[in-house]
Amino acid sequence: MFDRLIELWPEIVLALAQTGTMLIVSIPLAILLGTPLGILLYGIGPTGLHHRPRLHRVLDGTVNVIRSFPFLILLIAIIPITRFIVGSSIGTAAVIVPLTINAIPYFARFVEQNLSQLDGGVVEAARSMGASRGQIIRDVLLVEARPALVTSITIMTVSFISYSAMAGLVGGGGIGDFAIRYGYYRYETDIMIAAIVLLVVIVQIVQVSGSRLSRSLDKRL
Numbered sequence: 001m002f003d004r005l006i007e008l009w010p011e012i013v014l015a016l017a018q019t020g021t022m023l024i025v026s027i028p029l030a031i032l033l034g035t036p037l038g039i040l041l042y043g044i045g046p047t048g049l050h051h052r053p054r055l056h057r058v059l060d061g062t063v064n065v066i067r068s069f070p071f072l073i074l075l076i077a078i079i080p081i082t083r084f085i086v087g088s089s090i091g092t093a094a095v096i097v098p099l100t101i102n103a104i105p106y107f108a109r110f111v112e113q114n115l116s117q118l119d120g121g122v123v124e125a126a127r128s129m130g131a132s133r134g135q136i137i138r139d140v141l142l143v144e145a146r147p148a149l150v151t152s153i154t155i156m157t158v159s160f161i162s163y164s165a166m167a168g169l170v171g172g173g174g175i176g177d178f179a180i181r182y183g184y185y186r187y188e189t190d191i192m193i194a195a196i197v198l199l200v201v202i203v204q205i206v207q208v209s210g211s212r213l214s215r216s217l218d219k220r221l
Contacts, residue, residue, distance in 0.1 A: 018173035022164045030103030038111020063105040071163045095172035110152035114145045147218040154210025
């Protein structure tokens with residue numbers, strides 16, 4: 001087994017790099033675009049700063065529709081959009097498009113929930129001191145929600161590591177694709193187990209790092 005792993009080491013390194021590329025691009029984009037969407041969902045929601053029922057229903061429904069798509073179906077369904085954006089429907093870049101589209105509403109819902117769970121007294125105190133809506137969001141809500149947001153990012157990253165394993169369907173590579181090609185198709189069970197162990201290790205590193213960062217930001221601890 002070890003001789004075979006050494007032989008396949010360049011393929012393993014490439015697969016790890018491909019998985020890392022998918023996450024390094026899609027997760028920050030999801031945070032960048034999902035955060036304002038989540039703030040908007042919270043702000044116009046029933047417990048928000050400026051309740052707009054109709055607009056909230058439209059945005060809420062749109063987020064639910066996109067989130068309800070199984071990633072495998074979304075991956076195939078938006079191939080024309082993927083081809084338009086990156087010029088190809090295969091490869092690592094082609095996987096990043098559906099990953100990002102799926103991750104944006106995913107994280108936006110996390111942001112909305114995290115903000116909704118904050119103590120309303122904090123917002124009222126900021127209002128009594130004359131803070132504007134922008135200041136309340138930037139200096140109060142997002143600061144208070146930092147530990148929960150870090151936890152949400154951690155959960156999202158772990159989830160999308162498993163999503164990236166489907167990259168092989170569009171020739172995107174990644175460690176999941178490596179496990180399927182060498183472990184499943186070639187009946188090399190040892191290689192598949194090694195790839196699974198590697199995925200578990202990556203998930204554990206992400207989870208432990210995220211949990212520690214969240215605790216360090218929590219002022220209650």
